[in-house]
Amino acid sequence: MELIIDAIITGILTGGVYALMASGLTLVFGVMEIINIAQGAFVILGAYLSYALAQHFHIDLFLGLLITMPVMFVLGVLIQVLFIRPLKRDRTMLSILVTFAVALIIEGVLTILFTANIVTLKAPYITQSFRIGNFYLSYIYVYGFLLSVVLLAGLYLLLYRTKFGQSVRASMLNRTAAQLIGIDVERVSALTFGIGVALTAAGGMAFGATTAFNPGSSYDLISRLLTIIVLGGMGSLSGALIASLGMLIIENVTAVVWSPTWSSTVFFVLLVVILILRPQGLLGKLEGRKQ
Amino acid sequence: MTILEVRNASKAFGGIHALNDCSISVEAGKITGLIGPNGSGKTTLFNVITGYEKVDAGEVHYDGRTITNATPNKVFAMGIGRTFQLTRIFPRLSVLENMHVSAQRHSLRGLLGGWSRSNERQRALELLEFVGIAALKDAQAGNLSYGQKKLLEFAFILIAEPKVILLDEPAGGVNPTMINHLQSRIQELNKQGITFLIVEHNMEFIMQLCDTVTVMHRGTKIAEGTPANVRQNPAVLEAYLGD
Amino acid sequence: MITARKYGKPVGLLALLGVAIAFPLVFSDPTYTTIAVFALIFASAASGWNIFAGYTGYIALGHAAYFGIGAYALAIICQRYNIPGGWEPIYLIPLCGLIAGVFAIPLGAIALRTRRHTFIVVTIATFFIVQLMAFNLRGLTNGSTGLDMPIPFQWGAGYQGGNQSIYNLPFYFTALALTIVALAVSWFIRHSKYGLGLLAIRDDEDRARGLGVRTGSSKLSAFVISAIFAGMAGALFAYFIGSVQPQFDFDPLFDLSIALMTFLGGIGTRAGPILGALVLEFAQQWLTLYFTQDGLYLILYGVLFLVVILLLPRGVIPSLQELWAKGRARGRIGPLVLPVKTPVMSAGTTSPPTATRMTGQAGETAHEEVPR
Numbered sequence: 001m002e003l004i005i006d007a008i009i010t011g012i013l014t015g016g017v018y019a020l021m022a023s024g025l026t027l028v029f030g031v032m033e034i035i036n037i038a039q040g041a042f043v044i045l046g047a048y049l050s051y052a053l054a055q056h057f058h059i060d061l062f063l064g065l066l067i068t069m070p071v072m073f074v075l076g077v078l079i080q081v082l083f084i085r086p087l088k089r090d091r092t093m094l095s096i097l098v099t100f101a102v103a104l105i106i107e108g109v110l111t112i113l114f115t116a117n118i119v120t121l122k123a124p125y126i127t128q129s130f131r132i133g134n135f136y137l138s139y140i141y142v143y144g145f146l147l148s149v150v151l152l153a154g155l156y157l158l159l160y161r162t163k164f165g166q167s168v169r170a171s172m173l174n175r176t177a178a179q180l181i182g183i184d185v186e187r188v189s190a191l192t193f194g195i196g197v198a199l200t201a202a203g204g205m206a207f208g209a210t211t212a213f214n215p216g217s218s219y220d221l222i223s224r225l226l227t228i229i230v231l232g233g234m235g236s237l238s239g240a241l242i243a244s245l246g247m248l249i250i251e252n253v254t255a256v257v258w259s260p261t262w263s264s265t266v267f268f269v270l271l272v273v274i275l276i277l278r279p280q281g282l283l284g285k286l287e288g289r290k291q
Numbered sequence: 292m293t294i295l296e297v298r299n300a301s302k303a304f305g306g307i308h309a310l311n312d313c314s315i316s317v318e319a320g321k322i323t324g325l326i327g328p329n330g331s332g333k334t335t336l337f338n339v340i341t342g343y344e345k346v347d348a349g350e351v352h353y354d355g356r357t358i359t360n361a362t363p364n365k366v367f368a369m370g371i372g373r374t375f376q377l378t379r380i381f382p383r384l385s386v387l388e389n390m391h392v393s394a395q396r397h398s399l400r401g402l403l404g405g406w407s408r409s410n411e412r413q414r415a416l417e418l419l420e421f422v423g424i425a426a427l428k429d430a431q432a433g434n435l436s437y438g439q440k441k442l443l444e445f446a447f448i449l450i451a452e453p454k455v456i457l458l459d460e461p462a463g464g465v466n467p468t469m470i471n472h473l474q475s476r477i478q479e480l481n482k483q484g485i486t487f488l489i490v491e492h493n494m495e496f497i498m499q500l501c502d503t504v505t506v507m508h509r510g511t512k513i514a515e516g517t518p519a520n521v522r523q524n525p526a527v528l529e530a531y532l533g534d
Numbered sequence: 535m536i537t538a539r540k541y542g543k544p545v546g547l548l549a550l551l552g553v554a555i556a557f558p559l560v561f562s563d564p565t566y567t568t569i570a571v572f573a574l575i576f577a578s579a580a581s582g583w584n585i586f587a588g589y590t591g592y593i594a595l596g597h598a599a600y601f602g603i604g605a606y607a608l609a610i611i612c613q614r615y616n617i618p619g620g621w622e623p624i625y626l627i628p629l630c631g632l633i634a635g636v637f638a639i640p641l642g643a644i645a646l647r648t649r650r651h652t653f654i655v656v657t658i659a660t661f662f663i664v665q666l667m668a669f670n671l672r673g674l675t676n677g678s679t680g681l682d683m684p685i686p687f688q689w690g691a692g693y694q695g696g697n698q699s700i701y702n703l704p705f706y707f708t709a710l711a712l713t714i715v716a717l718a719v720s721w722f723i724r725h726s727k728y729g730l731g732l733l734a735i736r737d738d739e740d741r742a743r744g745l746g747v748r749t750g751s752s753k754l755s756a757f758v759i760s761a762i763f764a765g766m767a768g769a770l771f772a773y774f775i776g777s778v779q780p781q782f783d784f785d786p787l788f789d790l791s792i793a794l795m796t797f798l799g800g801i802g803t804r805a806g807p808i809l810g811a812l813v814l815e816f817a818q819q820w821l822t823l824y825f826t827q828d829g830l831y832l833i834l835y836g837v838l839f840l841v842v843i844l845l846l847p848r849g850v851i852p853s854l855q856e857l858w859a860k861g862r863a864r865g866r867i868g869p870l871v872l873p874v875k876t877p878v879m880s881a882g883t884t885s886p887p888t889a890t891r892m893t894g895q896a897g898e899t900a901h902e903e904v905p906r
Contacts, residue, residue: 029651033651035651035654035655083840083844086844087843087844089848090797090801092593092650092651092654093593093654093793093797094797094843096593096595096654096790096793097790097793097794097797097839097843098839098840098843098844100790100839101835101836101837101839101840101843102836102840103836104832104833104835104836104839105832105833105836105837107829107832108828108829108830108831108832108833108834108835108836109829109833110829111828111829111832112827112828112829112830112833113829116828215829219786223658223659223661223662226655226658226659227655227659227662229655230648230652230655230656230659234651234652234655261670262670264666265663265666265667265670268659268662268663268666269663271656271659272644272660272663275644275645275647275648275656276644276647279647279648279652280648280652281652341744342744343740343744362743363740363743363744364743364744364745364746364747367744367745367746368746375741379738379741380738381733381734381737381738381741381742382737383733383736383737384730384733384734384737388730388733391727391730392730392731392734392742392745392747393745393746447745451745451746
């Protein structure tokens with residue numbers, strides 16, 4: 001029983017980090033109707049940036065985010081402007097290919113710079129833990145979760161309390177209508193893409209601090225992130241949040257009561273079950289067309 | 292004889308009552324006009340009849356059978372064809388291919404067989420000739436003008452040999468020559484026994500063409516009669532001018 | 535022009551077939567024939583993928599699952615039934631395709647409950663489910679170690695010491711046969727009513743359904759057909775490589791590659807996927823050969839992706855067709871821009887219409903001008 005409670009707590013804490021990574025993905029989909037396959041690669045890139053800063057300049061992982069997040073933001077904006085904006089037709093499909101190409105390039109660059117060896121992030125709070133009742137918690141899980149909460153709250157404020165956020169939400173509701181009322185949708189798209197990528201810098205650091213990784217780790221990540229945003233309903237931020245927490249709790253509990261080998265399978269089986277019952281995901285709208 | 296009847300249909304989208312206890316009937320072999328101010332529920336009524344929307348309450352009867360909430364393909368197979376306000380053709384197929392799509396055969400042989408050398412092709416060409424766009428048979432449908440698309444949609448409905456045809460604003464956004472042309476085609480088909488229900492804002496078109504006119508307002512029927520009668524009905528005038 | 539169309543095409547196709555048959559005999563260097571085998575395997579898979587994705591417009595990105603299932607099916611069958619090397623495994627390839635097709639029925643049915651973007655993501659997810667199974671069902675798949683294929687000993691001593699140019703030949707011709715079958719099936723479907731229904735789904739699914747197209751069964755059957763081709767390609771691939779392993783036979787790059795090949799050649803066209811596969815696979819294999827450093831190869835392949843998409847977003851074949859159409863339209867009437875004279879039918883030449891109620895109308899309906 002205690003193991004299960006422990007697994008639930010771990011699930012919630014890591015689920016928060018996944019929510020952070022998935023929110024960028026679902027936000028970008030909502031505004032641009034494109035699926036950013038490179039999201040997993042961006043997370044790993046973020047983890048490596050934190051790793052490099054810590055290794056070579058001895059910058060603390062959390063402080064380093066002040067550098068890596070703006071850098072990743074600019075990278076995201078550049079990628080949107082250079083590679084995604086020029087796509088005029090078949091945008092959905094071509095954007096998948098483009099972002100996959102970006103993911104390959106990132107993987108290639110990371111392999112050349114850091115080799116394919118598995119690395120871990122190092123900091124005192126990663127190895128230390130504290131005790132609540134009968135449970136031991138690693139500081140890093142708690143810190144990572146708090147970081148996610150702070151950033152997601154910031155994202156919420158940005159979307160619901162600012163003029164820019166209004167434009168983003170308008171573009172999500174109806175791209176054409178947003179254009180008609182004078183919103184520069186392309187600019188909003190570029191900034192949104194930048195924000196989505198910047199969030200992965202933080203998500204990547206938190207991910208890398210709890211999991212060993214190499215440049216190829218992005219495949220496993222992107223499959224999970226995609227599953228989460230489908231489950232939550234594509235384009236739904238709160239859906240992504242609920243799905244992240246739910247999935248990670250279930251995965252961790254399965255690992256304890258059954259076997260870690262099959263925990264990821266349960267993750268995907270749940271996707272199948274939910275799609276049979278509710279094709280649009282938990283909080284999504286059906287994609288179709290009526291007149 | 293009534294061929295198509297909607298009884299007490301209601302349909303709400305959120306808080307908006309698109310149809311509110313609406314009942315209309317269509318006489319077989321006649322051309323019935325359906326008019327009303329914007330948002331009075333005409334297109335919703337079409338969607339309900341043809342199965343594109345489900346009613347919250349009420350019934351739809353056709354040719355002695357109940358077709359309430361039947362699927363669009365069933366309704367179409369039973370002989371009710373419709374066109375859409377903003378035509379729905381298959382833009383990346385050729386004009387001729389569009390015609391073949393709606394002439395479905397469900398036997399395995401029918402599905403796997405080619406379609407280019409069959410009787411069906413002959414029939415498709417005749418119908419394109421009939422509506423007047425046979426010369427465009429190999430053009431990509433998406434490249435047609437707006438009016439030509441309307442004719443194409445009209446033609447591919449005809450290939451299924453419907454008994455009742457529902458036209459949603461056939462004359463909207465179309466030039467006068469085309470309107471006259473369309474009018475003559477409708478009359479021609481009506482002479483052969485096809486029943487029409489036509490939503491249209493062009494009053495001249497409705498008045499010249501229709502045997503009876505039904506007027507809708509706020510999701511329900513407010514008047515019915517010959518074009519001349521309806522024109523003088525005070526309730527109708529109020530509906531149009533009052534909003 | 536009609537004669538050119540009638541005879542030009544078959545003659546051209548025969549010539550291409552001749553070139554394809556002569557290729558490995560002329561360029562017998564195993565380096566080239568190996569690349570050619572890979573290119574043809576991908577050509578058949580891409581062509582099969584196009585039957586579903588190109589015709590219906592549903593972009594499936596999980597066909598690597600069926601490629602892998604086909605590969606594992608062959609490996610497992612050969613191991614369980616002690617199938618020797620040689621031609622036998624090749625005869626089993628259609629069976630492996632069918633096995634992949636059987637798996638595609640439930641997986642496709644679930645994925646097809648969704649549309650558009652969600653569909654894409656769900657297919658990606660089904661791929662990861664199947665890949666995970668290959669890792670985890672150790673009793674069947676031997677986990678990450680994988681399984682070995684029988685050695686095709688009759689054809690020289692395999693990679694070691696034998697004459698590899700001869701070794702490659704059976705694989706080459708099998709891959710060529712698969713490609714021809716895929717092309718023939720594409721052609722046949724494109725000219726059937728069934729295929730027309732698939733194309734109508736691509737343009738407006740709900741409208742097609744409303745007009746009586748059986749959208750559900752059409753989509754699923756096309757999905758399964760394309761999975762069968764992926765499975766056959768996977769089985770041949772595995773036999774050629776000599777072993778199966780989860781990371782190589784369930785490769786996320788597979789789907790992106792065939793999707794890119796199809797887009798490069800022209801999605802929805804019959805020859806496009808094959809053309810795209812030949813060009814891209816040669817380019818990819820060349821990059822792998824000359825840039826052996828792991829990361830560099832990935833970067834170059836990524837850049838190749840970007841260049842193709844940004845420079846040729848429509849694909850080669852549609853661009854050529856447009857040029858051809860422009861050339862043909864010159865001198866003739868631009869059918870869409872100007873009102874065209876239709877051939878006025880006199881009542882005498884009108885063939886009797888098939889439907890009774892149209893009788894006698896067709897002659898009168900001939901119009902001077904196409905309404906605009």
